[in-house]
Amino acid sequence: MNANIDNESPLFLASDNGHTEVVKLLLDRNVDPNICNKDNESPLFVASSEGHTEVVKLLLNHNCGPSVCKKQKIIIQDNVSLLLAASQRGHTEIVKLLLNHDVDPNMCNTENESPLFVASSKGYIEIVKLLLDHSVDPYLCNNDNESPLQAALHRSHTEIVCLLYNYESVYIRHHDVA
Template sequence: LMIASSLDCYDIVKYLLTDNNIDINLQDNFGETALFLASALGNAKIVKLLLRNNANPNICNNENVTPLIVSSYNGHNDTVKALLEKGDVNINYQDNLCKTALSFAAHEGQPLIVELLLK
């Protein structure tokens, strides 16, 4: 699931999610989930699919970075929007350096993401 999510293989992710035994929130050695990887790479369609299947948007990696933080940092507008539309994402979560998605978006010059986060 993690590999398919990171490679933007929508149909494979969709198929894998039909397996009731799959752990959608499984973390790798870096603490990253399928949702984190898809968010980091801007795969918004897969992010939406994972969220519809109850992926937890607040699971952070080993550096306390969430999917929202990494997608804000990388400037993935559609991914940020998908995460925010989920409704239960913690926009104030801080990573190990006490930075939030908003602080990363502002620092990286992402005005649309800043606007989305301030709504």
């Protein structure tokens, strides 16, 4: 299938723009969903980061693995994972889909910000809850040594602060026993 100068295929462009019916048509014609553009972004990555939930479902159901591009890791530029991109933009349903496909909830970007860190700092409590339900490490700090709890505290996300504080207390007790 043809691509433009940036190696963006019709499937990539349809995924990026949320054209669900076009994506379905292309996938039904066996277009490879794992071809990345020149920036190593896959159709799944752009659909995840743009919040196109139905497109993400279609791609995942057509063997578009969350592990494509950048030598079979789930990263693109600056080490941003699919999960981090969806968490950073508040796409709760996409975060849920990706977690159900066993993506690593602790993969950080080049600034050592985890999906939990960005969701906590942005105030996305539902995403924070989802991540905590998937064995995320609450102590991963960014390059400035700021934890998700501190990020939520500094940005006055009180409900997230309480949630993380309670989770960390349980996390400490569980790991001290083990």
